[in-house]
Amino acid sequence: MAFIKRDMAGKILELSKEYACLLVTGPRQVGKTTLLRELMEPRRNYVTLDDLEERRLAKEDPALFLQLHDLPLFIDEVQYAPQLFSYIKIAIDNGAPAGSFWLTGSQAFRMMELAQESLAGRTAILHMPSLSQHEIYGTGENVPFSLDLPSLKARRERGAPVTLEGIYQRIWQGSLPGHVSGKYSDRSVFYSSYLQTYIDRDVSELVAVTDKLLFQDFIRAAACRAGQMLNVHDIAQDVGVSDDTARRWLQVLEKSDIIFYLRPYSNNLLKRTVKTPKMYFFDTGLVAYLTRYSSPEILQNGAINGAILENYVVGEILKSYQNAAQDCLLWYYRDKSSHEIDLVMEGDGQLHPLEIKRSVNPGSELVGTFSILDKGAVPRGTGAVLCMRPQLSAIDSQNFIVPIWTI
Numbered sequence: 071m072a073f074i075k076r077d078m079a080g081k082i083l084e085l086s087k088e089y090a091c092l093l094v095t096g097p098r099q100v101g102k103t104t105l106l107r108e109l110m111e112p113r114r115n116y117v118t119l120d121d122l123e124e125r126r127l128a129k130e131d132p133a134l135f136l137q138l139h140d141l142p143l144f145i146d147e148v149q150y151a152p153q154l155f156s157y158i159k160i161a162i163d164n165g166a167p168a169g170s171f172w173l174t175g176s177q178a179f180r181m182m183e184l185a186q187e188s189l190a191g192r193t194a195i196l197h198m199p200s201l202s203q204h205e206i207y208g209t210g211e212n213v214p215f216s217l218d219l220p221s222l223k224a225r226r227e228r229g230a231p232v233t234l235e236g237i238y239q240r241i242w243q244g245s246l247p248g249h250v251s252g253k254y255s256d257r258s259v260f261y262s263s264y265l266q267t268y269i270d271r272d273v274s275e276l277v278a279v280t281d282k283l284l285f286q287d288f289i290r291a292a293a294c295r296a297g298q299m300l301n302v303h304d305i306a307q308d309v310g311v312s313d314d315t316a317r318r319w320l321q322v323l324e325k326s327d328i329i330f331y332l333r334p335y336s337n338n339l340l341k342r343t344v345k346t347p348k349m350y351f352f353d354t355g356l357v358a359y360l361t362r363y364s365s366p367e368i369l370q371n372g373a374i375n376g377a378i379l380e381n382y383v384v385g386e387i388l389k390s391y392q393n394a395a396q397d398c399l400l401w402y403y404r405d406k407s408s409h410e411i412d413l414v415m416e417g418d419g420q421l422h423p424l425e426i427k428r429s430v431n432p433g434s435e436l437v438g439t440f441s442i443l444d445k446g447a448v449p450r451g452t453g454a455v456l457c458m459r460p461q462l463s464a465i466d467s468q469n470f471i472v473p474i475w476t477i
Contacts, residue, residue, distance in 0.1 A: 090168055
């Protein structure tokens with residue numbers, strides 16, 4: 071089993087030279103601990119709050135806990151002892167040098183709240199995603215996805231060309247290091263164990279779930295709607311719970327980084343836009359497992375093939391930004407007249423519309439909706455169709471055709 075080089079590694083080392091505390095959040099089992107242990111210098115001490123005795127001490131006497139563990143210190147799963155944050159703040163205010171504290175946690179929302187309350191301005195916060203296709207298959211340095219032509223041409227050199235069948239193999243395999251690296255070869259057992267651990271540990275921390283099988287059915291019902299506009303009532307009906315319970319459980323999935331949302335784009339000049347977000351999963355392999363597609367070939371021809379491809383593309387674009395520690399301003403567009411644009415990126419004062427298609431030869435009609443953005447307050451820039459064309463091409467001077475494998 072080989073260590074997979076992570077795109078975030080350089081940014082972690084860079085920020086550790088400037089900040090006394092570095093906090094890495096992200097979903098369970100995306101490789102936070104593995105990466106930091108790979109990067110940590112020999113003199114750095116490591117302690118995990120998965121150790122119940124260490125957790126007890128950190129919660130009951132955080133001052134003594136920090137006295138017992140010399141700096142520089144790496145505290146894993148720090149969300150189990152939020153009492154530590156106030157004492158870390160004191161240590162930083164008393165002059166702890168850059169790189170003194172490395173912290174990880176797998177509940178990003180809770181971690182962000184705790185860090186912002188206690189360590190505002192003192193901590194570099196990074197959100198680590200699961201493996202990107204660049205990390206698994208590509209070469210060179212990660213660069214956030216953008217639609218300027220030199221950047222698109224450079225992406226061809228860093229990616230690994232693949233057919234439609236190959237893209238669905240990537241989607242079906244997923245992006246969790248434990249499976250991708252070959253450490254755990256049985257995919258079904260891996261994802262089954264992942265879900266069980268997630269429900270037993272993360273879900274129970276956030277909400278009281280008396281029927282764990284019901285909650286797993288709920289995740290499966292949500293997975294069937296990945297890449298689609300959120301319909302809470304439909305999900306609730308599938309499982310037999312109330313709409314309020316479904317909303318509460320969706321908050322749990324979001325807070326623990328299983329799902330994320332894209333909000334619809336609107337401004338004061340685009341008043342007929344819908345208000346409902348689209349829901350995506352952080353890992354398409356988990357979606358394929360939950361929806362019981364037994365092979366990439368069946369998935370490629372299945373009912374969710376378009377939605378899961380969109381989920382994959384949205385996730386890869388976001389990963390390219392997260393791994394560079396940059397924000398990505400990303401929405402979708404849909405109005406009450408059913409005009410729709412799969413993605414709208416904002417950068418450098420312009421809106422960039424994007425369509426996602428399985429086609430190898432997308433037609434010019436796909437970019438017809440892009441002009442709807444001209445009614446808004448922000449000028450429209452270059453657009454693109456992200457598809458299965460083997461090579462970078464263009465519909466016209468303002469709309470590129472971009473292979474999905476280059477993202």
